[in-house]
Amino acid sequence: MSRTMAQHDLRIVALRRLSEAHLAALQAVAQVDYFDELHDGNRAEYDAALARAHGLIGGKLELDDAALERAPQLKVVSTISVGYDNLPLAAMNRRGILLCNTPDVLTETTADTAFALIMATQRRLVELSCMVREGRWQNHVGPQHFGHDVHGKVLGIVGAGRIGAAIARRAAQGFNMPVLYAASTPKPSLEQQLGAERCSLDELLERADIVCLSVPYREDTHHLIDAAALARMQPSAALINVARGKVVDEQALIDALQRGVIRAAGLDVFEQEPLNPDSPLCRMDNVVVLPHIGSATHETRAAMAVRAVANLINALTGRGEVDAVNGGVLADDPR
Template identity: 75%
Template sequence: MGEAWRIVAVRRLSEAQLARLSRIAEVEYFEDLTDDNREEFLAALSRAHGLIGGKLELDEAMLAEAPALRVVSTISVGYDHLPLAAMNRRGILLCHTPDVLTESTADTAFALIMATQRRLVELANLVREGRWQAHIGREHFGVDVHGKTLGIVGAGRIGAAIARRGALGFGMPVLYTASTPKPELEASLGAQRRELDTLLAEADIVCLSVPYNADTHHLIDAAALARMKSSAALVNVARGRVVDEPALIDALQRGVIRAAGLDVFAEEPMPGDSPLASMANVVATPHIGSATHETREAMAQLAVDNLVGALAGRGPRTAVNETVLRRATGESREAQ
């Protein structure tokens, strides 16, 4: 039966990973998707039982043209770019790659914290551009990180990892928001749970690590920004649309908050004419949260494990829609 499987693979897979997939299925690989190969990709998808890759492009109309599709394995922890409700209706299993990118993304968040507090990019450019003409004065001073209050909005895996870095490495009191209390975080770090409005008012650095969904769309809007300290910084490693970007730009321009460190944006790549690209009090990086050799390799490997396990009937390691998973594995056992 394995020889009958057909897989479409997109981006981020190594030769070894493609070879592993080829042992169980016919694989059509697209190193990238462009206007030139879009029709070829859609034709391949229409025949596919499995789809795997990074930055997957899939919507309900494309699902309708892929009647054999059974499993989608995304090389990402987030899946807000995929039509989950339509996949559930079709019984298509969705797999993702949590855990393996937690520490790398937390590293990125803390790099943004350090950069915004100490104005690292702004002052590095001062040297790079030959404008360092005298001793640094008060107009170039940064702000200490150690001892400042760190507010984590969304204390899941990544939020908890950021909190550990702040509390254990920099002696930062930690506040957090979460739908349920986090006893381990409170016991190990002395973290304190707060409602969002209270956290925004008390934190010196507000770090966003929530998933993107209807409830978190523009969670940080003009009113939320106005609740923050004027000396505070906002760091976002979640999703760009968690923040009302025009409201953030306005807040930064008017000094409602002091600075922002951003790895995600409402539109990606960020338009070159966005004010965020040129503001001195913004550190902007091109969505590099998991962008290390080690982490991207681990993410791709987990995605391959998920797809192979799902097609083999064993079940994936990390499924999103557990109801579909139980149905699929139950049918597999019955068939045996």
């Protein structure tokens, strides 16, 4: 169901993840068409609203080159996320459409999720919890139930941006873990504060007990972790992915897990989402799968929405700073 609010010169389409307070803030500066979900029954209405819109905001935005062609007035897109690989950035650049995202806000929460996956894969938490729930805990646990320590193990972080750095802090300061990182540029603060060591991706894969992915998805990171990369990892190692699903060749990962090339995986993201329940990943005891919940806490999602709303209002009105992905494309007067 859609709702149209307040009459103003500016028009905004809002899609998903917005509260009444967020919508009221947008209503103060623009006419807002809000769609809590998209389906066959309101798709035409959504397309018509987008064709009139100057701004678009929401989570899980559905936008492609064809939609941009049908939205001649669109000037700003504000996504309630850090990642934007689902959006046609090149086409937006060509059309002078500013893209804003929500960095920083979800850094700590996503790092928490990464560490939850590290703990779960190392200590076999999901597998052993299921054993108890299903009545299969009949005797004292033995070696067949043992997991692996987290403290003191070598953590390799692929991509040492905000989230990677937050994971590194948890590892080094909380669990006394030596930290390796592979990044395009040195991170002196990680090296000085945590003793982190920068190395090549190949060396990281060979040395780390746990490999954690936190790189953005781009053409050069597509299937960064493929069969060859997995073969470089230790047989006792675990792979953790809180980045994007397509950073990993999923079929190669399945094969590596089945053949014992690596020991375990903790995955919050997948090549196709939602993950097909028929995927072998769902049937492996040595795999922990989550439904892309990296930033999914009440506190963080609310903060992300506030940030996205401010980005859109500031970009359209020129009132303040924005978190611009492609800064410089917005005209002085978006109207």
